[in-house]
Amino acid sequence: MTRTVNRLLIGAIALGSALTFSSPSGAQSAALIGHPINESPRITLVGNTRPEANSANDVGLVADNFSMPHMLLQLKRSNEQQQQLEQLAGQLSKPSSPNYRQFLTASQFAATYGPNPQDLQAITGWLQSHGFQVNTVYPTAIDFSGTAGQVREAFGTPIHRFNINGQSHVANVNNPQIPAALAAAVAGPVALNDFQPQKMVNANPASPNITISPTEHDVVPGDLYTIYDFGKLFNRGITGKGQTIALMSESDLFNNSNADWNTFRSTFNLNGAPFQNAATLTTIHPGGCTHSVNGAEDEAAVDVEYSSAAAPDATILLASCDAGFPGGIALALIGTLQLGAPPDVISISYGACESQLGPTANKFFYNSYLQAVVEGISVFVSSGDSLGYVCNGNGASFSTLGISVNGLASTPWDVAVGGTDFEDSYLQQVANYWNPTNSATVNYLSYSSAKSYIPEIPWNSSCASALIANAFGYATTYGSSGFCNNAPGDTIFLHSFPGGSGGPSEVWGKPFYQDLVSIPGNPAVRVLPDVSLFSSGGVFGAINDPEGNGVWGHAYRLCYSGFTCNNNPTTWPEFDGTSFASPIWAGIQALINQRAGGRQGWVNPTYYLTAALQFQIKLPECNSSLSGGPVSTCIFHDVTQGDNDAPCEPTTPNCYAPSGPFGVLSTSNSSYQPAYKAGPGWDFATGLGTPNVTNLVLSWPELFF
Numbered sequence: 001m002t003r004t005v006n007r008l009l010i011g012a013i014a015l016g017s018a019l020t021f022s023s024p025s026g027a028q029s030a031a032l033i034g035h036p037i038n039e040s041p042r043i044t045l046v047g048n049t050r051p052e053a054n055s056a057n058d059v060g061l062v063a064d065n066f067s068m069p070h071m072l073l074q075l076k077r078s079n080e081q082q083q084q085l086e087q088l089a090g091q092l093s094k095p096s097s098p099n100y101r102q103f104l105t106a107s108q109f110a111a112t113y114g115p116n117p118q119d120l121q122a123i124t125g126w127l128q129s130h131g132f133q134v135n136t137v138y139p140t141a142i143d144f145s146g147t148a149g150q151v152r153e154a155f156g157t158p159i160h161r162f163n164i165n166g167q168s169h170v171a172n173v174n175n176p177q178i179p180a181a182l183a184a185a186v187a188g189p190v191a192l193n194d195f196q197p198q199k200m201v202n203a204n205p206a207s208p209n210i211t212i213s214p215t216e217h218d219v220v221p222g223d224l225y226t227i228y229d230f231g232k233l234f235n236r237g238i239t240g241k242g243q244t245i246a247l248m249s250e251s252d253l254f255n256n257s258n259a260d261w262n263t264f265r266s267t268f269n270l271n272g273a274p275f276q277n278a279a280t281l282t283t284i285h286p287g288g289c290t291h292s293v294n295g296a297e298d299e300a301a302v303d304v305e306y307s308s309a310a311a312p313d314a315t316i317l318l319a320s321c322d323a324g325f326p327g328g329i330a331l332a333l334i335g336t337l338q339l340g341a342p343p344d345v346i347s348i349s350y351g352a353c354e355s356q357l358g359p360t361a362n363k364f365f366y367n368s369y370l371q372a373v374v375e376g377i378s379v380f381v382s383s384g385d386s387l388g389y390v391c392n393g394n395g396a397s398f399s400t401l402g403i404s405v406n407g408l409a410s411t412p413w414d415v416a417v418g419g420t421d422f423e424d425s426y427l428q429q430v431a432n433y434w435n436p437t438n439s440a441t442v443n444y445l446s447y448s449s450a451k452s453y454i455p456e457i458p459w460n461s462s463c464a465s466a467l468i469a470n471a472f473g474y475a476t477t478y479g480s481s482g483f484c485n486n487a488p489g490d491t492i493f494l495h496s497f498p499g500g501s502g503g504p505s506e507v508w509g510k511p512f513y514q515d516l517v518s519i520p521g522n523p524a525v526r527v528l529p530d531v532s533l534f535s536s537g538g539v540f541g542a543i544n545d546p547e548g549n550g551v552w553g554h555a556y557r558l559c560y561s562g563f564t565c566n567n568n569p570t571t572w573p574e575f576d577g578t579s580f581a582s583p584i585w586a587g588i589q590a591l592i593n594q595r596a597g598g599r600q601g602w603v604n605p606t607y608y609l610t611a612a613l614q615f616q617i618k619l620p621e622c623n624s625s626l627s628g629g630p631v632s633t634c635i636f637h638d639v640t641q642g643d644n645d646a647p648c649e650p651t652t653p654n655c656y657a658p659s660g661p662f663g664v665l666s667t668s669n670s671s672y673q674p675a676y677k678a679g680p681g682w683d684f685a686t687g688l689g690t691p692n693v694t695n696l697v698l699s700w701p702e703l704f705f
Contacts, residue, residue, distance in 0.1 A: 029081040031118040032184040037126045042156065042177040045188040048358040050195055053171040057162040062170055064149030066159065070135065070288070070324030070331055071151075073127070073142040074187035074360050074367075075115050085113055089373050089413070093602040103376030103601060106338050113371075114139035119185045126182065130154040136287050138334050140367045141190065143287060143324075151192060159192065170194050188360045190326040196250065197329050197350035197408060198394045199299035200382040201579035202537065216553045217434040219534060220569055221268045221309035222448025224584065227534070229453070230310070232694040233591055234274050234444065240311025241278045243590035246336050246343035247303035247583060248350070249320045250328040251296035252283055254562050261316075264305045264559040267567050269446050270312040278313040286335025289321030289328065301560045302575065303349055303583045310587020312444070317343055326361065329408070333368050337375065344599045346372060347586035348381045348414075349579035353391035354407030355506050362407055362507050369413035376599035380586045381409035382578035383416045383529040384501030387462060387646035388654075388665050388675045388684075397494045399646055399665050402653025403675055405503045405528050412511035415604055416528040417582040418686050419459035419500030419535025420639060423625060425552040426467050427455065438570075447569050453692075455625045457642030458678050458685035459536045459576075460499035461551045463489035464645035464664040466674070468551065477645065478656055478664045478672060484647045485660035494662075499644055500535055500578055502528045502676055502684040513608040517615060517682040521667075530604060532639065532686040533584055537576020556580050591697050610699065611636050611688040615681050623680070624689065635696050636689040644685040645674040 077085070091097045104112070115123070115137070123142065124134045130153055132146040148159040148170075156177035162169045171193030178186055217223075225231050233239075254260065258281050264270075271277045281304055285291045304316050319336045321328035329350050336343065354362065369379045384390045384406040389399035409416040424433045435449045457467060469476065469483035476482040483489035505526040519527055537555030555574035559565040563573040593599055600606070614622060614635055622634035625641045646665040650657035656672050657663025667673040676684030 029078050029116060031116045032076070032078060033119045033122045033181060035181045037122055037179055037181050039179055041180045043180050043183050045176050045178065045360065048175050048188060048360050049173070050171050050193050050356060052164045052169070053160070053162055053173060053193065057164050058173070059161040059163050062148045062159050062161055064147060064152075066148040066170070068148060068151060068159070068192075068325055069145040071144055071146070071192070072190040072324070072326045072330060072334070072364065073123070073144060074190050074364050075123075075140055075142065076185055076187045077113065081113065085370065085374065089370060089602055092374060092376075093605055101376070101598065101601070103599065104374050106340065106342060106375060109371055109375060110139040115185065123182065123186060126179070127154070138338060140371060141334060141364065143331070155189060155192065157192065187363055190330060190361050190364045191358075192325060194325060195352075196327040197352040199250070199296045199579065200349045200351055200385050200394075201299045201302045201575055201577040202385065215430055217430070217449055218555050218557050218574060220447050220557050221270070222439065222445035223450040224309060225444060226448060226450040227453055228690065229692045229694045233697055234312070237274070238591050238595050238697060239275050240314030240587060240590040240594055241276060243311060243345065243593050244315040244317055244343040245307045245311065245345045245347065245583070245586050245590055246317040246319050247300070247307060248329050248332045248336070248346065248348045249296065249300045249303060249318055250322055250350070251294045251300050252291050252320045253300050253304065253318065254293060254297040254560060256283065260301055260559045260561050260565050261304050261308065263565055263567065265308065265312075267446070267559070267569055268309070269441070269444050270308065272443070275312045275444070279308055279316065281308070281316045281318065283318040283320055285321060286319055286339065287331055289331050289335065290323040291320050292322045294322050298558070298560050298562060298575065299349055299579055301558055302577070302579045303347060305559060306556075306580050307347060307583035307587045310584045311590035314587065314590045326364065330364060337368065337371050337377075342375055342377055344377065344593050345586045345589045346377055346379045347583040348379070348408055349577070349582050351382060351384045351390060351406035351408055353393070354405050354410050356391060357407040365408055366411045366413070366508070369411050373413050373602040376601045378586075378589050378600055378603045379414040380417055380582045380589065381414045382406070382582040383409050383418045385419070385499070385577050386501055387460065387499045387644050388501060388503050389646055389648070390501055397647070398662060399648035399655065400652045402655070403503050403665065403667070405505055406501060407507070409528055410505040410508055410526055412508055412526055412604070413602060415585065415607065416530045416687070417578055417585050418502055418529030418532035419578045419581055420456040420532050420686055420690055421459045421536035421552050422534065422554050423455035423457045423641060426457065426471060430553070453629050453637070455629070455641075456534070456637060456639045456686075456690060458500055458639065458644045460642065460644050461493070461536070462498035462646050463493035463662070464647050464674070465643060466645070467642050468493065478660070479658050480660040482660065484662040484664060490662065494647060498646060500529070500532065500685070502644060502687070511604070513605040516608045516612040517688070519682055520679070520684065527684065529687040530607060531585060531688050532690050533581035534690070535576060535578045535581045537574055588691060588693055588696070591693065592700050595697050596700055606700065607688060610696070611682070619680055633695065634692055635699055636691060638680060638689045639678050639683075639686040640680055641678060642685070643674050643677045645676070
């Protein structure tokens, strides 16, 4: 066993040593624009149109004076400087490096890796020559505003209005163009459309009852603390004090007095012992962002409340932005990275189809997260709530576009966070894991009822779930006699927001840390998710639950005045989504940072090495579904039962449909290869698994300090 661990450590060190690291104090690069900016010749930036912006949906040209505020022009570095920056990110996360954890400030990053002043003058001058207003210059992009007519003139593409599934959108009809003289320093506009990333939180409305879960046990902070083992840390004073968690949002809170956040914290006694009542909540609008309450305020509530639940003494920063053509999340993110006092952790609970984002937008998130980790900021992103078919979008009942992932989560620099559900109802062992009544309201376990860690399965509320099909007596999910083609699978279980998302990136290659674990199929690309956490709820109501909690009888309770919020959480609305999992993981990282003595930056390599050691030493003992539960020393609970499969339309990509109106998402069209099953070790359904938080936090320094 010792030889196995040594081989793993040597392999990890060799992978890290294969990188050639640069000095973090390197000089700014030379100018990249060597010629006067003439409008001809021009180059076309291929891949930067939306597939929905087609002739079938076209309503016509918008007026020339149509306002297009806060566009982003993505900048480029030289290949050499980009390589140096990526190598620096590895160096800052490598314990044997002399520059380990010597993170850059925002001003240092801008001075070294921002645009050359000569190039910047040329680029801004070109924008202004077309009538654009230059708003803000960032190290990786320029914020500018203008009109559709100016966009057509400068970028060679008209802007049209489109009617897509009853919704009105505007978008460019052609790939944008730029003068060839700019190509060395400009990647192009991040987006010339108003398609925004989608929030990952879902309210659970009233709906027809189903007959799987006999009882309802929803999750509040005290349940999280019991299930994932936070309490020992809290009693040692590890509560997130001194850490700042920033949540990227498209909306302000429903109540900007922070009333819901305050009610949430007081209801669950997050201001009393052992906490130090050090938490604050501040909403900012970086970079001139406009602010509003616009339908995504429930997402903002999830983020601030449950990041604060995971790290009760952390400072919470809501970076809210409702502006711009790349979307408010992009503007909030790039503005937050320029703060003089940057956050320690960032969480993003929004998603967009990776392939639909286009090359320039994908580069934007790649380079923004790269900047974050070089500044020492750890980035967590929800992997998505659409099982394996993110490109169909939240709200799609089944896949028609095939396997896809969230492009906001697929870079190698962020931690992609997937979702789980609890297995107690499927095992018919609810009483083993939940008390029949909630606890007294005297400490941080107020209103909780969980007894211990609960076995987990991937979050999947669709008819393609083999576990749900089995619970209804079906041997298969597919085929004319399968669950997806018979009641209630073809009615109640063909719903939107069905479960957590995972899969392979179509854009980014495999990062070295994912070579530390065995990945099914051994793909040569970045795969998602990295880690997971309870996210379930579903859009269906379980029996005796007219409020509509999850199919297996679980959901989160949220203090949200858009519905109801008082000091009795049993009356609060139920929500679900990897929107919860990402900010909770951000809070867990804040606990790690506090114990380790400071920000940690790029944490993916450490997560994977930690899990790889566990997988090599005691994989069977950490099986989430092990009788009696995983052993107490496990750092990750290895989720091995269930799947994240989804229904799909026959003849569409990645759809196994031997017969019947619906098939199931599969890596093979000719055989059942569900996308995706859970299994031992890393899997596409839950990544490395879910944490024992105390063990993760306490093992972190001992492994690397």
